[in-house]
Amino acid sequence: MSKAYTVAVVGxxxxxxxxxxxxxxDREFPISKILLLSSKRSAGKKLLFNGQEVEVQEATPDSFEGVDIALFSAGGSISKELASEAVKRGAIVIDNTSAFRMDxxxxxxVPxxxxxxxxxxxxIIANPNCSTIQMVVALEPLRKAYGLNKVIVSTYQAVSGAGAAAINELKTQAKAMLEGEEVTSExxxxxxLDKHYPIAFNAIPQIDKFEENGFTFEEMKMINETKKIMHLPELEVAATCVRLPVVSGHxxxxxIETDKALKVEEVKALLREADGVVLQDNPSEQLYPMPLYAVGKYDTFVGRIRKDLNKDNGLHLWVVSDNLLKGAAWNSVQIxxxxIKLQLV
Amino acid sequence: MSKAYTVAVVGxxxxxxxxxxxxxxDREFPISKILLLSSKRSAGKKLLFNGQEVEVQEATPDSFEGVDIALFSAGGSISKELASEAVKRGAIVIDNTSAFRMDxxxxxxVPxxxxxxxxxxxxIIANPNCSTIQMVVALEPLRKAYGLNKVIVSTYQAVSGAGAAAINELKTQAKAMLEGEEVTSExxxxxxLDKHYPIAFNAIPQIDKFEENGFTFEEMKMINETKKIMHLPELEVAATCVRLPVVSGHxxxxxIETDKALKVEEVKALLREADGVVLQDNPSEQLYPMPLYAVGKYDTFVGRIRKDLNKDNGLHLWVVSDNLLKGAAWNSVQIxxxxIKLQLV
Known part of the structure; x- marks a missing residue:
């Protein structure tokens, strides 16, 4: 009989x-007991898990007594406060905030x-930033085959990455604009931060706060996390992160520039076989990834693969995934x- | 007394x-007579120009008798059919289609x-593709100061670039999705082409048809036109063009990589003084360009200026403009x- 685990979901x-x-x-994860934890504000709510009603409890250090695996996604300050308390009590923490990523x-x-x-x-194990995860899933098979020395990425990110309130804001604004009404942004x-802008029918080139160097924290996350996950401290990475009026799907x-020259057909063959990747690339059939069709899927979709017109080791690609799944929840559960597979819990 | 001109608007x-x-x-262009021309289908409609009702006439070769300046924006096939007829009759044609751009x-x-x-x-004078125009306006001051050898651009393009029907499609789809109704795409x-996808709450990485090399025609326009306008046949340019659920504003x-090393403060100073550019770049005040705020403006807005973290001659920037104005109508009128200024008409 295989083991079952006590799992806590924080947030x-x-x-x-x-x-x-x-x-x-969905994954039929082997769970003997589930604990749903939250801030004091949300405690007392009742949620369904596997058809059973479970009451949400306030997360405190003692909540983690007897917990085997704790999935944290309640903001960096909760993780900083409680992750080590959970570990002290014997839990393995999989943390979806930026609190420990660069530790x-x-x-x-990214499995x-x-x-x-x-x-x-x-x-403690850190789950990377959503936009980083899907990119490294797509790039790892190419790194293995050709080496990787440069990445320049521009993102098209959905509002669900900013939480449920941002989804509501997009929908409320879109409805108001379509009806010719005034729009508010909060x-x-x-x-x-002080300033808020409408996202409906707009594109906002700011995700998270600005750093001293002019990049946003989201951009620096993509830059630093990519190097750490891929074990390529010398990799040249640059990112521009932009929020779009898309509900879910980044x-x-x-x-990219690789060490060796690339062949497009070989790249496609590698990605077709790669774990976690679905190749969607057929210009003659107008087949390419789009966020609307990635929602609810665990995979990372890759298409628009083209060799750079000037460099034999340059390649362009378009990478789409559900930011709440592979970008967050699914990657955490996959960890x-x-x-379990590696017998580490 | 300054001269006034007979102007035709085709389309x-x-x-x-x-x-x-x-x-x-708006520009109080010196017009003695305006001719509004169109396909047979739209002929007979009445439009207001400077408060006067003007009947739209079917564009035929003889429509251009006595015309000084003809602004064409009725699709490539109309331009191919009628531009030379207009020139034969003494008009100067400013053509907003792709028909003659690479001739x-x-x-x-781009003035x-x-x-x-x-x-x-x-x-015949060709007006470049919308996404090319705003980019070269932003890059020209940097080319002059530092030289320019590489450009990699990812676009975030509004639906108005695909015409009034595409604007209607976005709005109709957005309304249907918000109300949980079925969506159609045409x-x-x-x-x-055969396949149509919803643009509301989506991002579509295809603008125009695919070429043999995997790039779209829109992407190849950006690549080839940038080299021609900037007189840099050896410039390395790559583009990825994406359609967004934004009404107007690309x-x-x-x-970019320049020949000489860049200084961000110097770049900002150059752009602050540049013709047609408005610098919007202050991270501490969350100031950066956004399409929703560029609509109705003639300028090209530039912000998010950052030196690349690896290359002294590498720079990242974010460029926004009204694709119907600087990207099309305003650039044509500006030509x-x-x-007139150069006494060529």
Whole structure:
């Protein structure tokens, strides 16, 4: 008989928490007991898990007694406060916030790329930023075959990455604009900052706060996390991150330069066979990935593969995935599955 | 007394034609007589110009008798059929289609960049593709100061570039999706092709048809036209063109490499002084260009200026403009103004 685990979902009422629960159900994850945890504000709510009603409890250090695996997605400050408490009580934490991602003692894992890094965990494993995950899933098969030295990415990111309130804001604004009414903005681009702009029928070139160097924190996450996950500290990465009026599904226009010259047909063959990748690339049939069709899927969709017209080692591609699934919930659950497979839990 | 001209607008009832008329009014262009021309289908309609009702006439070769300046925006086949007829009858044609852009005998002009090329015209002057125009306006001041050898651009293009029917399609689809109704798609990405996809709450990585090399025609336009306008046949240009659920206003994430090393503050100073450019770049105030705020403006807005983290000669920027104005109608009228200024008409 295979083992079953006590699993805690921290931030169960949030957009990602909800997808984590759904993913655990879909995957028939071996669960003996589920704990749904949240801030004090959401405690007391009742949610369905596998057809059973479960009451959401306030997350406290003692909540983690007896927990085997804790999936955190309730914001960086909750993770900083409670992840080590969970580890002290014997849980392995899979954290979906940016709190520990760049901590050298914490593995930052995308199973298709660096599952083996899980062996070095010290209780906490970080789940990368959504836009980073789908990109490295697409690039890893190419790195293996050709080496990788440069990445320039421009993102087309959905509002669900900013939470359920941002989804509501987009829909409310779109409805108002279509009816010729006044529009208000309170959430995007960054809830905690002063200025808010409409996202409906707009594109906002800011995701998260600005850093000193003019890049946003989201852009720096893509830059730094890509190097860490791929074990390529010298990789040249640049990112421009843009929020779109799309509900879910992040898209990315990616340019790479490899060490060796590329062949497009070979690239397509590699991606067709790659774990977690679905190749959607047939110009004559107008086949390419789009966010509307990626929603609800675990895969990363890759298309628009073209050799650069000037460089034999240059390639352009278009990468789309459900930011709440492969970008968050599914990658976290997949890490948990890898931990079981590697007998680390 | 300064001269006034007989001006024809070919395609007057279309999205760009309408903006051409509005721009001629706004600029108080010296017009003695206006002719509004169209396909047979739209002939007979009555439009207001400078408060006067003008009947739209079917465009035929003889329509151009006595015309000084003819602004064409009625599709490539109309231009191919009638532009030379207009020239034969003494008109100067400013053509907003792709029909003559790459013809070596036809100047392809963005006045801020290569106004002097107008001197070599043989009757026809081509107005570049919308996404190309705003990019070269932003890049020309940098080319002058630093030289330019590489451009990688990913676009975020509005539906109005595909005409009034595409705007209607976006709005109809958005309304249906918000109400949970079925959505139909008939126009985008390319009306004449087999497959159509919803643009509302989506992103479609296809603008115009695919070429043999995997790039779309829109992408090849950006690549080839940029080289021609900037007189840089050796420039390395790559483009990925994406349609968004934005009504008007194209945005572009642009990466460039220059011959000399760049300084961000110097770049900002150059762009602040550049013709046709408005610098909107202040991260601490969350100031950057966005399409929703560019609509109705003649300028090209530039922001998110960052030095590349790896290359001293690498720069990232975000360029936004109204694709119907600087991308089409305004650039065409501006060419007409330049012709007058240079005494070429």
């Amino acid at each position: 169960a009422t949030g957009a990602v928490g909800q997808q984590m629960m759904k993913t655990l159900e 050298p003692t914490v593995p930052l894992v 298709e790329v660096n599952e083996e890094d899980l062996r070095n965990h010290n209780g 959430i995007l681009p960054v809830g905690s 898209s990315e226009s990616v340019y 948990a599955e890898s931990l | 007057a009832t279309g999205a760009v034609g309408q903006q051409m008329m509005k721009t001629l009014e 070596p005998t036809v100047p392809l002009v 801020e960049v290569n106004e002097e090329d107008l001197r070599n015209h043989n009757g 126009i985008l990405p390319v009306g004449s 945005s572009e994430s642009v990466y 007409a103004e330049s012709l």
